Amino acid sequence: MSIIEKSVLKTIVYYDSLDYPLTVEELELFSFRDSKDREVGNLIETVKGFYFLKDRENLVELREKRNEIAKKKWQKTLKAVKWLQSVPYIRLAFASGSLALNNTTKESDLDILIVAKAGRIWTARALAVALLNFLGLLRRRDQAVAPDKVCLNHFITDKSLYIPRKSIYTAQLYARLVPIMGGDELVDNFCEANEWVGDYVRGWPGCIKNPNDKIQMTNKFQIPNSIFLNLIKRAGEKILNSKFGDWVEGVLRKYQLRRIKSYHLTYKPGGRVKADDESLEFHPDSPELKIIERYNQTMIKLGFPELANEIDSGLTKT
Numbered sequence: 001m002s003i004i005e006k007s008v009l010k011t012i013v014y015y016d017s018l019d020y021p022l023t024v025e026e027l028e029l030f031s032f033r034d035s036k037d038r039e040v041g042n043l044i045e046t047v048k049g050f051y052f053l054k055d056r057e058n059l060v061e062l063r064e065k066r067n068e069i070a071k072k073k074w075q076k077t078l079k080a081v082k083w084l085q086s087v088p089y090i091r092l093a094f095a096s097g098s099l100a101l102n103n104t105t106k107e108s109d110l111d112i113l114i115v116a117k118a119g120r121i122w123t124a125r126a127l128a129v130a131l132l133n134f135l136g137l138l139r140r141r142d143q144a145v146a147p148d149k150v151c152l153n154h155f156i157t158d159k160s161l162y163i164p165r166k167s168i169y170t171a172q173l174y175a176r177l178v179p180i181m182g183g184d185e186l187v188d189n190f191c192e193a194n195e196w197v198g199d200y201v202r203g204w205p206g207c208i209k210n211p212n213d214k215i216q217m218t219n220k221f222q223i224p225n226s227i228f229l230n231l232i233k234r235a236g237e238k239i240l241n242s243k244f245g246d247w248v249e250g251v252l253r254k255y256q257l258r259r260i261k262s263y264h265l266t267y268k269p270g271g272r273v274k275a276d277d278e279s280l281e282f283h284p285d286s287p288e289l290k291i292i293e294r295y296n297q298t299m300i301k302l303g304f305p306e307l308a309n310e311i312d313s314g315l316t317k318t
Contacts, residue, residue: 007031017294020103021050021059029203070102077110080137080150085229087127088236089120091158092182100178109139109151118159122253153282160278161193165313169288171200175207181223288312
C-alpha cells in the first residue's frame with residue numbers, strides 16, 4: 001500500500017494509540033475527514049481483515065482477546081442498566097468508552113452516558129446513583145479500579161444535547177456511542193445537536209443511527225423494555241412533577257454541588273469535572289490528553305509533523 005488517504009492514516013494512528021486495529025467497515029465509518037492523498041510508503045499492514053501500523057500485528061490478537069472480555073462486560077452492563085428503567089427522568093442511556101468500542105480489559109468499568117429530562121438532572125443522577133449503589137453495581141468515586149461496576153460519568157439533558165467539547169478524541173468517543181436504553185427520536189436529536197462530530201468522523205451520524213452490527217452490535221445489546229420498571233418510573237415522575245419535585249431537585253442540586261466542589265480530584269489538571277443544570281461530567285482522570293499526545297508523537301515519528309498538531313478539548317490546565 002504505497003498511497004493512502006491521509007484520513008485513513010490519521011484514523012489508524014489514532015486507534016493505534018488505543019492499541020486497536022480496524023476493519024474495512026470501521027475505516028469507512030470512523031475515518032477522519034481529509035480528502036488529500038500523500039505518498040506514505042509501507043506504513044500500514046493488514047492481517048485477518050484488520051488494518052494497523054507496520055510492526056503492530058500483535059494488536060490483532062489483543063483486539064480478539066479484548067472482544068471476548070467485552071462480551072462478558074456487555075452481559076453485566078445490560079443486567080445492571082436495565083434497572084435504570086425504573087429511575088424517574090432518565091430518557092436515554094448510551095454505552096461509552098472502551099465498552100462501546102469492545103476494547104475492554106478485565107479491569108475495565110462500564111461507562112454510561114445518561115440523557116435526563118431538563119430541569120430534573122440532579123434528581124435523575126441522585127436516584128440512579130442510589131439505586132445502583134444499593135444493588136452493589138455502582139463504581140464509587142473512591143475506587144481507582146472498579147471492574148464490572150457501572151460508571152455514571154456523564155449526564156446531559158434532553159434540552160441540552162449539544163456537547164461543546166471538540167477534539168479528535170471526543171469526536172471518536174461520541175461516534176462510538178451505543179444506545180442501549182431509550183427511544184430513536186432522542187438519538188436522532190442527539191445526533192442533530194452534535195453535527196460537529198461529522199466534521200471529524202466520516203460516518204456520522206450513521207455510525208450511531210444505523211450501525212453495522214459487526215462493529216457495535218447495537219440491536220443485540222438493546223435493553224428490552226420492562227413494563228413493570230417503567231410503571232415505577234411513571235409513578236415516581238407523577239409524584240415529582242410538582243412543587244415538591246422542584247424542592248427535591250433544589251435540595252439534591254445543592255447537596256451534590258457541595259460534594260463535587262469539595263472533592264479533591266475536581267480540579268485535577270488533565271481531567272474534566274463539570275457540574276451545572278445542563279450537564280454533569282466526571283472525568284478527573286480522562287485518557288484524552290495521553291491519547292492525543294501519543295497520536296501526535298506517532299505522527300512525528302512517521303514523518304508527518306504537519307498532522308501532529310491535534311489538541312485536547314479543553315481539559316483542566318491548573
